[in-house]
Amino acid sequence: MKLxxxxxxxVPAAALAQAVRYNDPPPAATRAPLVARIDELVAxxxxxxxxxxxxxxxxxxxxxxxxLRAAAANDAAPANELVQGALWVHGIVEPxxxxxxxxxxxxxxxxxxxAIANDLPKVLADGRFARVGVGLLPARxxxxxxxxxxxxxxxxxxxxxxxxxxxNVLVRxxxxxxxxxxxxxxxxxxxxxxxxxLLGSDPxxxxxxxxxxxxKGRYQIEVTGxxxxxxxxxxxxxxxxxAAAAATAEAAAPSRAGKDEAFSTAPAAEQxxxxxxxxxRAHAGLxxxxxxxxxxxxxxxxxxxxxxxxxxxxxxPTTGSAADRAKKxxxxxxxxxxxxxxxxxxxxxxxxxxxxxxxxxxxxHREATRVGxxxxxxxxSREILVTQMFSRPPEKMGVHTVDELRRGLAEAxxxxxxxxxxxxxxxxxxxxxxxxxxxxxxxxxAEAGKRIDSDLSxxxxxxxxxxxxxxxxxxxxxxxxxxxxVGDATITHVGVGVEAGKxxxxxxxxxxxxxxxxxx
Numbered sequence: 001m002k003l004x005x006x007x008x009x010x011v012p013a014a015a016l017a018q019a020v021r022y023n024d025p026p027p028a029a030t031r032a033p034l035v036a037r038i039d040e041l042v043a044x045x046x047x048x049x050x051x052x053x054x055x056x057x058x059x060x061x062x063x064x065x066x067x068l069r070a071a072a073a074n075d076a077a078p079a080n081e082l083v084q085g086a087l088w089v090h091g092i093v094e095p096x097x098x099x100x101x102x103x104x105x106x107x108x109x110x111x112x113x114x115a116i117a118n119d120l121p122k123v124l125a126d127g128r129f130a131r132v133g134v135g136l137l138p139a140r141x142x143x144x145x146x147x148x149x150x151x152x153x154x155x156x157x158x159x160x161x162x163x164x165x166x167x168n169v170l171v172r173x174x175x176x177x178x179x180x181x182x183x184x185x186x187x188x189x190x191x192x193x194x195x196x197x198l199l200g201s202d203p204x205x206x207x208x209x210x211x212x213x214x215x216k217g218r219y220q221i222e223v224t225g226x227x228x229x230x231x232x233x234x235x236x237x238x239x240x241x242x243a244a245a246a247a248t249a250e251a252a253a254p255s256r257a258g259k260d261e262a263f264s265t266a267p268a269a270e271q272x273x274x275x276x277x278x279x280x281r282a283h284a285g286l287x288x289x290x291x292x293x294x295x296x297x298x299x300x301x302x303x304x305x306x307x308x309x310x311x312x313x314x315x316x317p318t319t320g321s322a323a324d325r326a327k328k329x330x331x332x333x334x335x336x337x338x339x340x341x342x343x344x345x346x347x348x349x350x351x352x353x354x355x356x357x358x359x360x361x362x363x364x365h366r367e368a369t370r371v372g373x374x375x376x377x378x379x380x381s382r383e384i385l386v387t388q389m390f391s392r393p394p395e396k397m398g399v400h401t402v403d404e405l406r407r408g409l410a411e412a413x414x415x416x417x418x419x420x421x422x423x424x425x426x427x428x429x430x431x432x433x434x435x436x437x438x439x440x441x442x443x444x445x446a447e448a449g450k451r452i453d454s455d456l457s458x459x460x461x462x463x464x465x466x467x468x469x470x471x472x473x474x475x476x477x478x479x480x481x482x483x484x485x486v487g488d489a490t491i492t493h494v495g496v497g498v499e500a501g502k503x504x505x506x507x508x509x510x511x512x513x514x515x516x517x518x519x520x
Contacts, residue, residue: 019059019090019091020160021161022088022093022159023092023157023158026058027059029061031134034109034136035136037109038145039134041116042054042124042132045121046129049124049125054130054132055130057133058133059091060090060092061133062090063089063090063092063133064086064147065136065146067099068136070086071101071144071146072137080096080348080352081255082249082250084096084254085251086252088246093156093236093237094152095236097150097151098149099146099149100123100146100147102116103142103145106142124149127149127151129151130150131150131152153227154223156171157172159221159239161245162243165216165242166212166214168211169211169239170208171184173207173223175204179225179226179232182199182224183196184197184206184223185222185361186222189216189218191284193357193358193361193364197209197210206223212239215241217240217242217243218238219238219239219240220236221235221237222236222357224358229311229312229313229314229315229316231358233358236356254351254355260347260348261347262345263344266376266377267375269346269375269377269386273349273388274289276346276350286364289369289390290369290371291371294329294330295370295391296374297329298372298389300372300375301374302319302387303374307378312340323336326391334394334472334510335473336391337389337390337391338390340385340386340387340388341353341385343383344384349384353388365390369392369393371390372388375387405512409496409514412486413486413487416487418486421491421492421516426459428496431496431497435513436499438501438511439502440501445469449467452467461520462517465516466485467514468513468516471509492518492519493517495515495517
């Protein structure tokens, strides 16, 4: 008898009959005697190990059975993309489960149960499993068995898998205990990360909508929450707008380009992932990211830390956040982003990240210019742990930086069909001296605002005014950040100040002060 544990991928994801809606309650189903024995075994060992008891789920049974059929047809373990597709077809939104694949000969029930009992304590220790599904498939004189153990950290209201074009898709639910600060992202059919759904200000409950369109096709929705290890994907699933939902696991599975290279060494895997992410950027029309050995060393250290201390996430009990790790390593950057993944091959890791809207946004971030990838291999699970770190080095303050910012403000003014703002030397001096205090002496924006208000009042020339503060990576970013403020028709004059400095959380930035005033 062969028994193998297959832990299927990172933090993202999402095959009874095809589900009409995600997250409908599992249908009642009569369970086969062997399936019932496995359910009871899982419950008994979970109780003994003082863990939550996973509840049987007919949807997960159906997904596991579909995966067994696919594995039998291909004579191999199911690819992660197929696992995701099977979950989605049967209405499951959570990330892929931990899979135990085994087989038994005729009359081998007792031997099978004993073998599973030996492995279950270690498998259950690897997660906080809420559901169990079991698939059985007779094949070639034996019975193949697939046990799926799935975590769940969110209660999501049912969502129709297919939606009318132009309709509003409601994403509403509640994070489980230990998670807070929900966020949601959407990837459009053309591959762009289209929007961040506004979910409200409640730390646990959330509700928001996005418009199904304007393009027809498949939109990928992702919900994240933060626990003690940082941001985690709690739901990831496709919605078909103006089109029929995929009816099979193969049709629902994310795209898979080419055949994966087998894992050889960690350094080779790092270089492969670097090439793959730059290929993904090129496909999106973006410049490639340069390899950064310093970032790679930090990323490698985080992957090793996750392996050594048995956690998976962005917040380490020993090294803190990605920004903390970068700061300790002396990385000076205006931008720090991080992705983490678990996979069996470099290609699977990169595809999984690109199938997650939030991770995809990091890979395709327009402001990033450098990347480091760190990979460690776990021989016990045959998985690789992957960390990607993205950065943008500090922009040097040149004589053209303020001029670039002024051009951006003028363009924003023209775009809103407002008359040009007049430059004022006194406002420029006030803005520049304030930017210097913010960047070099740690003045708070509250103090800076009071100082500017007092000075404007003392000048006696202004009927009103407002100030925009920003800490950015580029001058253009500052122009983009002020939004509608520059479009105010009552504003007549502007003062601009820019100073390079260190952010409190680490790294460098451009401290920008823009004073918008109305002449008497």
